[in-house]
Amino acid sequence: MDYSPRIVDAELTAMLAGLPAIALDGPKAVGKTATASRRAGSIIQLDDPDQLALLQADRERITRLSRPVLLDEWQTFPAIWDTVRRSVDHDARPGQYILAGSASPTKAPAHSGAGRIVHLRMRPMAFSERQLTPPTVSLGTLLAGPPAAIEGASPLTLEDYASEVTRSGFPAIRLQTKEYRSATLDGYLSAIVEHDFPEAGYAVRRPATLRAWLAAYAAASSTTASYDSIIRAATPGDAVKPSKATAQDYREMLTKLWLLDQVPGWLPSRNRLKGLGQAPKHHLADPALAARLLRVSAETLINKADIGPAELRNGPMLGALFESLVTLSVRVYAQAAGASVHHLRTHGGEHEVDLIIERPDGRVVALEVKLSGTVDDKDTRHLRWLADEIGPDLVDSAVITTGKVAYRRTDGIAVIPLGLLGP
Known part of the structure; x- marks a missing residue:
């Protein structure tokens, strides 16, 4: 399917140029993965059991991947939020992580990520x-x-x-x-x-x-x-x-x-x-x-x-x-x-x-x-x-x-x- 340009594209690009980590929020099927993937250097799909298992075994793996790292459906493994937060505490260069989520996790991360991870809302297509x-x-x-x-x-x-x-x-x-x-x-x-x-x-x-x-x-x-x-x-x-x-x-x-x-x-x-x-x-x-x-x-x-x-x-x-x-x-x-x-x-x-x-x-x-x-x-x-x-x-x-x-x-x-x- 051809990609339809979204207004949020420019917002995400601008935020990645100045911020280390972006949480892209929105309901399932809204287009988060397609939008974020176009800017990602690496993609980990956490709703894939194999990719999830690899990340659970080695959370620090995300620090060795090409940036930005897209963590898709991150809410299925809430602990990765704190891994990202710690990573940007040590290295706050912009454009490192995109966390795409279609739900807030049942168990909230230990830390809010305030000041490290900035939220961006993605809605269905505007007119x-x-x-x-x-x-x-x-x-x-x-x-x-x-x-x-x-x-x-x-x-x-x-x-x-x-x-x-x-x-x-x-x-x-x-x-x-x-x-x-x-x-x-x-x-x-x-x-x-x-x-x-x-x-x-x-x-x-x-x-x-x-x-x-x-x-x-x-x-x-x-x-x-x-x-x-x-x-x-x-x-x-x-x-x-x-x-x-x-x-x-x-x-x-x-x-x-x-x-x-x-x-x-x-x-x-x-x-x-x-x-x-x-x-x-x-x-x-x-x-x-x-x-x-x-x-x-x-x-x-x-x-x-x-x-x-x-x-x-x-x-x-x-x-x-x-x-x-x-x-x-x-x-x-x-x-x-x-x-x-x-x-x-x-x-x-x-x-x-x-x-x-x-x-x-x-x-x-x-x-x-x-x-x-x-x-x-x-x-x-x-x-x-x-x-x-x-x-x-x-x-x-x-x-x-x-x-x-x-x-x-x-x-x-x-x-x-x-x-x-x-x-």
């Missing part, structure tokens, strides 16, 4: 990485300010965006035909329940209950639904429901497997904005996983609005999963720009902004997401409210749409089709 149409608007430029001209035209339709929601951002999965893609996603989800959970240290007593919880979590995509409501939605009519402790175990394990990618509530550092809620917005790592858990195709998402438990949402499921696709993409672009991603919601829900991208200095770009090709004043009211509240701390603002044209409104707010937004 621009899928090469459907060239982006004309850069999130990095929006963050840099001042507001610049916005332009560009996109050929993509609502059907194209629905297709990308279900097609997946996992490189190998998205290249399969629709029929085989569904089967592969089913296998991926089954492996999480039947293999990855036990391997990460949690015995699943009732796999069907975990699957139901995952489906309910998928239905809560792009919401701040409470965990109690997710549990109720997962067990309608059941007298015995998973406890909060069980739900907490599910969340912890899925977080260890990099499969939950919640967006935290925004805590401003530069202004006095008060009354903000801190509940996270729920997202799975790839919206295609959510769609498959809900057993919906692109056609179903377009033609049926009432998908999933009504308790968990008040809008069409396609809108929620389109927001997940936007969020995935924005997180990839923001990471490359050194920014962090949050959402804003006041305690009473009077004001909400889907995505707040915060620069290191605390100034922000605010984005709303709309499943439509048109934008009116009602769609920008929360962005205008935020501008009034924080003034110059708002560098720029935009509505991300499924439309055809990128432009600036007369009030200065940008309108950008997702297909035209890039890093």
